Amino acid sequence: MTATPSAPGDGLVRVGAIVFIVGAVATLVTLAPLFLGTEPFPPVAYGVCMLMGVGFAIAGAGVLRSVAAQRRAAKSVMPQSSGMS
Template identity: 75%
Template sequence: MSTETQSTQAGAGDRLVRVGAVVFFVGAVATLVTVAPLFLGTEPFPSVAYAVCMLMGAGFVIAAAGVLRSIAAQRRQARSAQ
């Protein structure tokens, strides 16, 4: 397998997976920060902070789309090789 084929195959969904991981991480940190006042007994954050927590799910969906895109690219390549 040539290097060009490997780089094309690897790049099909990699960017989406990376972006999804970053968005998921931001959402996870926001979730930890939002839950902290419940344990510390302080004033809860405004509802906007809870909306930022939804980035965790959005990041998961973005990363899953990247994985599916890379699977589709690999299947196309396997079919064309036959």
């Protein structure tokens, strides 16, 4: 089994996925009282639900960072054009 090297942005994608999952679970827990007919959670619980969007943004930043690193690597490999047609 070979391990692939960690690319730039991989850490951000992992952290973003974890934050997104925490926000998704908080959203499910926060919506449960609405369907169960129990007392709703305090407003702070609804703030935790915002982590879903924050996690999505963090993961998106990681993907963009990875794309930028791949483009830089591809540019450095490609030969420079002489400018002649």
